Every structure is written in structure tokens, then in C-alpha cells.
Amino acid sequence: MSIVLKDYDLPDIEIFHNPKKNYEFQIWQPDKTYLILGQSNKIETSLFLDKVEKDHITVLKRPSGGETVILTPNTLVISAVFVSPEVKRPHQYFARFNDFIIKGLALSGIQNVCHKGISDLAIGEKKILGSSIYHKKDKIFYHSVLNVAESIEIIEKYIQHPKREPDYRKGRGHGEFVTSIVQHYPEISMNEISDGLMKSLKEFVN
Numbered sequence: 001m002s003i004v005l006k007d008y009d010l011p012d013i014e015i016f017h018n019p020k021k022n023y024e025f026q027i028w029q030p031d032k033t034y035l036i037l038g039q040s041n042k043i044e045t046s047l048f049l050d051k052v053e054k055d056h057i058t059v060l061k062r063p064s065g066g067e068t069v070i071l072t073p074n075t076l077v078i079s080a081v082f083v084s085p086e087v088k089r090p091h092q093y094f095a096r097f098n099d100f101i102i103k104g105l106a107l108s109g110i111q112n113v114c115h116k117g118i119s120d121l122a123i124g125e126k127k128i129l130g131s132s133i134y135h136k137k138d139k140i141f142y143h144s145v146l147n148v149a150e151s152i153e154i155i156e157k158y159i160q161h162p163k164r165e166p167d168y169r170k171g172r173g174h175g176e177f178v179t180s181i182v183q184h185y186p187e188i189s190m191n192e193i194s195d196g197l198m199k200s201l202k203e204f205v206n
Contacts, residue, residue, distance in 0.1 A: 003053050005043055008036065008062040010071075012079035016063065016134070016141050025080035025201045027194055030071040035059045035158055038066040038132060045163065052158055064143050066119070066132030067162040074150035074180075076194060080201070082140040090135035094119040097142045098131065104200030108192045110185055117166025121146075125168060126179035148190055149182040 015024045035057055037046055043059065046068040052059065071077060080097055098121055102113050116122040121129035131144035155174045169177050181188065 003043060003047075003049060003059055005037070006058070006060050008060045010034070010060070010077075012077060012143065015079065015081045018081065021081070022084060023080070023082050025078070027076060027078050027197050027201070029076055029190065029194075030073055032073065033057055033154075034071040035068060036071060037061045037068050039064060039134075041068050046160055048158055048160060055158075057158065062132070062134075062143060064132035064134035064141060066130065067164065068159050069130055069145045070150070070155055070159060071145060072150050072154065074148055076146045076148055076190070076197070078144045078146060078197060078201075080140075080142045082142070083138055085138045087135070087138050087140055090133050090140055091118065093133060093140050093142055094131060097144070098129075100200045100203070101129065101144070101146070101197060103203075104197035105181075105193065106196070107199055108188055108196035110181060110188065110193070110196075116168050119144075120166060120168075122168075123179060123181075123184055127169075127177055128179055128181060146193075147178065147180045148193060149180050152178050152180075 011028050012026045015026050018024060035047060035052060043049065078101060095115065098115060101121060105113050112123055113121050116127065119131045120127050129144055129146045131142060134141040152175050155178060161173065
């Protein structure tokens with residue numbers, strides 16, 4: 001196997017390492033395809049190695065938990081750091097940040113988005129966003145991936161069925177479990193979605 005697993009070094013790692021601000025967030029669009037393993041994931045059980053190797057996909061391991069995800073130019077990454085001595089129950093921040101994402105999507109005309117499982121957002125019973133959290137002492141790093149327009153076939157090509165899954169998945173494969181925003185709202189652009197999210201998350205600061 002010639003796949004090299006690298007430490008996570010994508011744009012939001014900068015705010016992850018920034019201890020100076022009480023709260024900071026970043027919304028960004030990946031420049032190419034990446035496969036991102038959760039902290040406890042292994043390459044051998046998370047990926048279809050032959051296809052990843054053949055296509056020369058960059059594989060990274062993030063500091064937060066959760067399962068393996070794919071980042072592509074058809075997705076948006078929404079990340080935030082919250083630094084406070086009052087951080088006690090990290091899982092409550094899934095709901096806190098995801099609420100602001102739901103509000104941001106509504107600002108761009110995307111309705112009927114709801115919480116599913118511990119940390120997902122979905123339209124109906126199909127996932128559009130997965131998130132993970134890193135928690136250490138007084139820091140929360142929230143990291144999520146929104147599928148704006150990526151085809152489910154790409155996910156199926158590279159990522160195996162996860163070892164752990166939320167109850168609402170009910171054993172469904174990627175094709176039956178994941179959807180994208182453009183499948184429901186084909187007229188909404190990436191920029192409109194990003195602008196709505198930015199407006200909502202700025203409210204969080206204030």
C-alpha cells in the first residue's frame with residue numbers, strides 16, 4: 001500500500017490552533033478531493049484502498065472524532081472554534097452550531113432541514129451534513145461538511161460503510177442515506193449558500 005496518511009493541514013487548521021479569540025469560524029470550499037479520517041478511523045477499514053490509490057486522492061486524519069468524510073469542490077466546510085472556561089458538555093455544541101447552519105440555509109431559501117442522530121443535518125431521512133467535535137480543556141473545535149452538489153457515486157467509490165452509524169441510518173448504504181442540496185434546490189448557487197451561512201454564523205459572534 002502506497003497511500004500516505006497525513007496530518008490534517010487544510011485551511012481551518014489555522015483557527016483550530018488559534019487560542020486568542022473566544023469564538024471564530026470559517027466557511028471554505030475545498031480546492032480538490034480529500035478523504036478525511038476521524039481520529040479513531042483506520043485507512044484499511046474506512047476506504048476502498050485500490051480506488052483511492054489509483055486516483056491519487058489525498059488522505060488526511062483530522063483531530064476530531066466521527067467517521068470518514070469526503071471533501072470536494074462541490075462541498076462546503078463549516079468550522080468553528082469556541083474557547084471558554086465554561087465548556088463542559090461538548091456534545092451540546094453540535095445542536096448549537098447546527099442550529100445556526102439551519103438558519104443560514106433558510107436565509108438562502110433552503111427549507112425543511114432538520115437535526116438527525118447526534119450531529120447530522122438532513123432533508124427528510126437523507127443526510128446533507130455531518131459534523132464532528134474536538135474537545136480539550138476549554139476549547140471546542142466544531143468541523144462539518146455540507147454536501148452542496150457532490151454525487152453520491154463519488155462517496156460510494158472511495159468510502160466503505162462506516163463501522164458506527166446513527167440510528168436513523170438503519171444500515172442504508174451511501175446511495176440510500178446521503179443526498180445533496182442541489183437534488184432538492186437545483187437553482188441555489190454555492191455563493192448564495194455560503195452567504196446565508198456567513199450571515200447566520202456572524203449572529204453567533206454577537
